Amino acid sequence: MPDRIGFIGVGLMGHGIARNLLQKGYALMVLGHRNREPVDDLVKNGAKEARTAAELATASDIVFLCVTGSSEVEALVRKPDGLKAGAHRGLVIIDCSTSDPNSTLTLAAELEPLGIALCDAPLGGTPANAEEGKLSVMVGCDAAVWPRIEPVFAGFTAKATRLGPTGAGHKMKLIMNFLAMGYASIFSEALALGQKVGLSPQTVDSALRGSRMDSGFYQTFFRWVLDRDREAHKFTLRNAHKDMKYLAAMAEAAGIANPMGSAVNNYFALAEASGRGEDFVPMLADFVAAMNGVTLTTTMPKAAE
Numbered sequence: 001m002p003d004r005i006g007f008i009g010v011g012l013m014g015h016g017i018a019r020n021l022l023q024k025g026y027a028l029m030v031l032g033h034r035n036r037e038p039v040d041d042l043v044k045n046g047a048k049e050a051r052t053a054a055e056l057a058t059a060s061d062i063v064f065l066c067v068t069g070s071s072e073v074e075a076l077v078r079k080p081d082g083l084k085a086g087a088h089r090g091l092v093i094i095d096c097s098t099s100d101p102n103s104t105l106t107l108a109a110e111l112e113p114l115g116i117a118l119c120d121a122p123l124g125g126t127p128a129n130a131e132e133g134k135l136s137v138m139v140g141c142d143a144a145v146w147p148r149i150e151p152v153f154a155g156f157t158a159k160a161t162r163l164g165p166t167g168a169g170h171k172m173k174l175i176m177n178f179l180a181m182g183y184a185s186i187f188s189e190a191l192a193l194g195q196k197v198g199l200s201p202q203t204v205d206s207a208l209r210g211s212r213m214d215s216g217f218y219q220t221f222f223r224w225v226l227d228r229d230r231e232a233h234k235f236t237l238r239n240a241h242k243d244m245k246y247l248a249a250m251a252e253a254a255g256i257a258n259p260m261g262s263a264v265n266n267y268f269a270l271a272e273a274s275g276r277g278e279d280f281v282p283m284l285a286d287f288v289a290a291m292n293g294v295t296l297t298t299t300m301p302k303a304a305e
Contacts, residue, residue, distance in 0.1 A: 002026050003152065006060030008053060008076060009097075010038040012234065013123055014066035016130025017096070018042055020156040029056050053079070054086030062152060066096045066123075069242050070103035077107060089115030092149060096137070098122050098177065098239075100246040101170040102253055104140075108166045117145045118166055121153070122173035127234060134158040138176075140168035174250055177243045178261055183217055184240070184281050185267045188288035191225065195294045201225050201285075224282030225296065237284060238277035241268035 007018045008031045015038035022028050028047040033039050043049055050056035053076050057063060063083060065073055073095055077083045083093060093116060095104065101120075108118040119141035129135050136159040141149065146162050153160035163172055194204045205222055208214060223232035244265035251258035271277070271287045279287070289296045 003061035003148075004029070004059060005152070006050070006056040006063040007031070007047075007066070008056065008063065009033075009066035010042060011035065011066065012127040013096070013130045013135075014038070014064075015042070016127060016133070017064065017066065017135070017156045018047070019045070019131070020133040021152070022046055024155040026152070026155065029059050031056050052081040052086070053083045054081045057083040057086035057091060058088065060091070062092045062094060062149065064094050064096055068239065069097055069246070070099040073097055073099055074103060074107065077111070084111070084114070084116075087111075087114060087116050091115075092117045092119060092145060094119045094121050094149065095170075096121050096123050098173050098243050098246070099170050100249055101167045101174070102249060104170050105167045117142060119145060119149065120166060120169040121160075122169050124173075124176070129158075130156070136160070138163055138169040138172045140164055140166045140170065142166065171250065174243060174247045177240070178247050178264065180217055181240050181244060181268065181281070182260065182264050183215075184221060184284050185264045185288075187218070187221055187225075188267070188285040191285050191296055192289040192292045192294055195289060195296055196292065201296050221282045221285075224280070225285050230280065233280055233282050235281050236277060237268055237271045237279050237281060237287075240281055241265065241272045241277070244268055 002025060005021055005026045006029045010018050010030055010033055018028060018030060019042060022045055029050050030039055030042055030047050031050050031053060039049060065076060067073060104120050111118050119139060121137045121139045124136035133156045135157045137153055137157050139160060139162045141162060142165060150160060163169055191201050191204060205226060220233040223229040247261050248258060248265060251261060267284060271284060276287055285296060
């Protein structure tokens with residue numbers, strides 16, 4: 001009999017994952033959400049709705065969390081009506097959020113004596129990939145748990161890879177996001193500099209597109225820069241800043257200097273402090289340009305003869 005699935009966080013990414021699990025025949029219970037539309041859609045298609053995280057834990061064999069980060073995960077586990085309050089031996093909790101590995105490891109150690117396994121499985125992909133069932137996941141879990149959860153990942157991913165023990169997935173995700181947000185910062189600064197010296201974003205793109213500097217991230221970033229496509233990369237500056245703070249904590253715990261990470265973090269911290277936290281990552285280009293007194297345009301005025 002398939003595992004009973006509980007799901008908390010049916011937002012942009014979570015709704016698609018949960019819907020795919022429903023379609024694969026899993027019994028699904030979801031926790032209510034302030035945005036009722038995705039919850040109501042899942043309930044209409046056969047999911048049950050829990051009133052509390054404790055109720056959901058009691059009725060589930062595997063619980064997925066797809067929330068903002070570690071503070072939300074910790075609250076869901078530890079609050080009086082949280083997952084730990086309703087948990088039973090053999091429960092597996094899978095955190096698909098981008099969380100602080102230090103917190104993940106602390107929670108795992110706290111839950112293990114209760115017979116509860118905590119796994120981390122941060123996501124790679126977009127909300128569209130989630131709806132299509134074509135996400136990738138980087139999984140950290142005990143080797144003994146992997147055979148049990150791997151078939152469930154097959155229900156909503158194109159690729160699921162166990163990287164190592166609990167915490168390995170979150171560590172890798174932070175490194176990946178560091179690289180991505182580093183590119184976003186460099187692209188933004190380069191575009192502002194180009195604009196200042198007479199090279200429009202369109203001109204910069206004409207030289208870079210198709211070159212060794214091209215990539216999937218480059219293309220989604222420039223879909224905003226050139227075409228103003230808000231759907232290109234729906235990941236907020238606030239969440240990017242949160243992830244860079246987690247990266248700093250991971251680097252500090254590891255005892256490694258992280259000056260590039262600090263530089264990347266500074267751009268996102270400034271953007272959020274300026275009230276731009278809900279903008280999406282490619283919009284950092286506009287913020288950095290404005291800091292430098294320029295506006296990104298697709299054409300440049302002709303130089304004086």
